[in-house]
Every structure is written in structure tokens, then in C-alpha cells.
Amino acid sequence: MDRREIAALLAYIGRLDPRTIRTDPGEARDQLAQWHELLGDVPMATPHGWDARVAVRQHVRLSAYQILPSDIGRPWEKYRRDRLGRHSDPTPSVDPDDQAAWTAELVGTRRAVALGISQPVQARGITSGRREVDPELEARLREVGSCIPAAARATLAPWRTARVAREAAVAQGKLDALSVRCEWCQAQPGEPCSRRRVGADGGARGNAPLASPHPSRLDLAAAQQDQAASQPSMA
Template identity: 80%
Template sequence: MDRREIAALLAYIGRLDPRTIRTDQGEARDQLAQWHELLGDVPLATPHGWDARVAARQHIRVSPYQILPADVARPWESYRRDRLHRHTDPTPSVDPDDQAAWTAELVGRRRAVASGAAAPATHRQITSGQVHPDLEERLRKIGSCIPPAVRAELAPYRPARAAREAAIAQGQPDALSVRCEWCQAQVGEPCRRRRIDRDGYARGNAPRATPHPGRFDLAAAQQAQAPQQPAMA
């Protein structure tokens, strides 16, 4: 902040906390010089979330002590550290053989992020990229990212999923596509084996390898009604 911005900040603080107002001209000049010396490298506001007036108002709102330049500088340092921690240094656009230009662009971006002039460059999500053509062709051939041989080896360890896949492969309705009215299993969840004690309370809730028969009936009824829905609409 330059001296004009420091003066504007002190005027704003004086409206919120009259204790900071200096009526003597010499004291006001010394206060302005002190704040400018300590906050000269702190911007008044940036396009990406920093505002010294907000930091000052927050201190005056929660602290009974008179505000000092450090009460504005500390939030600014926290703001800078947070932005640099979220910045991932994207690959510079210059020739990588030009070491000086490469380093200058990296340093320039970091300074822009630290000063609040630019937003941090974060990592892209894995799903944001395009699928490789070879992978798309493989998925079209096998229908899944898990090869059939591996799926067969995994079948003993996930019997409910194996039974579901076998039923769908044989053209039978997908029982897990509907809610089970017997054990209250939700869509996509396996049925549960509910054992009731003499008092009428459930003692067990182990998953079943096969859905309840009533769930098959509901899935078959839903599958039979599916072709009729467009005509009814």
C-alpha cells in the first residue's frame, strides 16, 4: 500500500474504532509513516479474495485491543501461504532449454499468485482428461475394465455380485435394480439375512449371496413394464 492507501485504511479504521484517531497533526503524520513502513508490501485489496479492510474489521470485531499494523500483516501472510500451498507450478510455455526464461516464468507466476494478482493453478482431476483410444477400444471388446479371467477369479470373493452378473448375462431381470420389500435393502445393495430371536428382535444382518425371491418378482415386473412406458407417455 502506498501512503494514500494507508491514509484511507486508517480513516476506515478510525470510523470503526475512534481510539486510533490522532488529532494532533504531528502524531497523525508519525502514525501514517509507521503504518506505511510496516505495511508497504501489503496490498489494500486483490482480485482474489484479499482486502485489508476486511482484516481490520475482523480484528476490531473480535478483539478488545487497539489494532496494530501486525493485525493486518498476519492475515496477509496467512493468505499468501495458503495460496502458494495450493499452487502447483504449471509447466512454463517457454523453451525448456532456455533455463533463464524457464526460471523467470516460474518465479513470475509464483509472485503473481503470492501477491494475489493471479489465482493458484491447481491439479486437474483425473476424470477431466480424455480417455486413451486404446483403452476405449479395449472397453468396447470386453465390456469392462476387469478382464473376464480376473472376474472369474474374483467371483468366490464377491458371490452377490457374481450371481447378479450371471443373471444379467442369462437375460434374467436385475434383482438389485429394485428395493427389497423383505429385508429393506436399497437399490444396488445385496439382500440381508435377517434372523429373529424369540423376542422378535433381529439378531443377524449378514449379506446374502442371492436376493430374496420376492425381489426377483419385483424386478421381473419392472422389466416387463419397461417397454410399455414410452407408449403410455
């Protein structure tokens, strides 16, 4: 607030609480200077929810004490903290390699939110259901067969032995053991089996991944495959 806004605010306070009125010109001038020094960075009102006059009315209505600049400064700081706490920085529109411009846009966005000029940007929540996929992207994935290039898959093969074996089995029409949960090592569907070592107290002491699934997992996958194959004929 500038000096004219501070003067208008003091006049408004005087109408609600005559105890704040200063009739001596020197005292009025000192009061104006003091309030401007303490509330110069506090706006009179913002487009989104802040109004210093509301803070004044709240204090006069709820407190028997004469209002002080801090009784307006505290609600303003709470207002700023609340808005920044609900704000998630959106990705700046500038070149990310331009660090100065990137930082300046982030700072400008946060300042606008804190000052009540713009609304906080909240992070988008994870929604259930299938998302809409770009038709061009879907067609491209069907064309290449995978989002991982063939050369990258070949390079990663030595470190993805279980997945490579699974993909080879599925390609040859063999049983996909990783499609079911392993009852022995508790591996979830899609995860490789692990070598589980149990200590004397019954707790697990190791969890090294295995290149091949446990026999019980193979049996369970075969049983489920047979069950799925027999359902159409039964119908």
C-alpha cells in the same frame, strides 16, 4: 512494506488524521522504525483486493481513536485467512515421487494465494447430467466389455458372490433380481440382499449379505419384467 512505503503510508495517515504527525525528527524516526518493525511483512497493496490505505480509511472513518499498526495488521491477517479458507490445493504439476518438489509447489501456491498474488483455486462442484466421455475411452470400454480386467474379475469372484450370480443370470438372459429394491431387507437396486435379524425391541441385530436374493425380490423383479414386456404390445 519497506521503509519508503511505510513513510508514504504514514504521510497518507497524517493527511487523514493530523494527530499521527510527528514534527520532532527523533520522534518521526522512532515512529517509522516502529511501524516498519510491525508491518514489514504486510504489503502496501496486492493485485487481488488488499490495499493498506483502504484499512486506514476504514479505521479513521469508523473509530475515534488514533490509528495503530495493529489496526492494519488485523485486517491483513483476516484477508489472508479468508483467502486460504477458500483455497483448495490443485494437484502439483511436478513428479509426485519427488517429495521435495511436490511440497515446494504446494507451499508456493498457498503463499501466492495468501499474499494476494494469485486467486484462490476452488474445488470443482459435482454437476448433474451426463459428462462428456473421451471417444477413445468409450471405444476401448466397448472393446474390452468392462473396466475390470477378466483376470481381476476371476480373482475377486469368491468375494463377490452376489454380483457374480447376477452377471451370470443376465448373461444367460435370466431374471435380474437386483434391478429392483428388496421390500424385505430394504436393499437398494444393485445391492445384494442381506440376512436381517430382528431383536426383541424390533431393531436390526445383523445385516450379513446373501448370495441369492429374497423370494419377494424375485417376484417383484419378475412382475416388473412382465409389465415392461407387455407395454409395447399394449401400445
